[in-house]
Amino acid sequence: MLKLHKEDDPVLKLQSDDWDFNTQTDAAVLEQEMMELMRQYNAIGLAANQVGLTKRVFVMKLKNGQEIGCFNPSISNLAEKEIAEEGCLSFPNLWIKVERNKKIVAKYLDNAGKECIIELEGIDARCFQHELDHLDGITFTQHVSPLKLQMARKKQRKLNG
Numbered sequence: 422m423l424k425l426h427k428e429d430d431p432v433l434k435l436q437s438d439d440w441d442f443n444t445q446t447d448a449a450v451l452e453q454e455m456m457e458l459m460r461q462y463n464a465i466g467l468a469a470n471q472v473g474l475t476k477r478v479f480v481m482k483l484k485n486g487q488e489i490g491c492f493n494p495s496i497s498n499l500a501e502k503e504i505a506e507e508g509c510l511s512f513p514n515l516w517i518k519v520e521r522n523k524k525i526v527a528k529y530l531d532n533a534g535k536e537c538i539i540e541l542e543g544i545d546a547r548c549f550q551h552e553l554d555h556l557d558g559i560t561f562t563q564h565v566s567p568l569k570l571q572m573a574r575k576k577q578r579k580l581n582g
Contacts, residue, residue: 423454423472425462428512428560432470437477437556440492440530445476448532452490455480459488464510466548468555471511479552483545489537491529494553500524500542507551507561514580517573519564521547 426432442448451469459467459480468479477493499522507519524542527549531537541549551561562570 423458425458425510426471426473428515428562430473430511432473432475433511433555433560434558435470435475436558437468437470437475440476440478442492442530442534448478448490448492448534451476451478452480452532456488456490462510465544466552467510468552470555470558477556479556481545481548481552483541484543489529489539490532491527491549491552492532492534494527494529494549494556496522496525496527496550496553498524498526505547507547509551509561512560512562512577515562515573515577517561517565517569519547519551519561521550525549 440448455467455472458472459482466479466481469476478491479494480488480490482488501523502520503523504518504520506516508516523546525546526538526540528536528538554561
């Protein structure tokens, strides 16, 4: 059973290794378990290191309701940037305005190792970039100044009681 790791867990700062479809045969099982946990938290994305695994895998729910598992994801064709508020399951009630690309072309392998290329924009592009950052050991808190983070933490403490 997978368990969500919170912000103070060092696993969130680790760089993830590629998923190897030749040696790791449980891709569909991992994807399903991660999707169940994502649904349990009513989230739109969950990266493998958030559940303690340093593998380049994340799941996300697109705005059209489709859920996808992304193995060894990458991004190309970045479009102009925009700033919008983000949250993260590993940082409960912490909301930060982060600059991301508005539109991306995303490439990943599905749980059978088949290459998928998809154009994403808006919240879908933002989520893909957020989850991809996790796989590189980067959290959304690293995208803002210490002062902005401090102000967001103050609001978080109020929300968390």
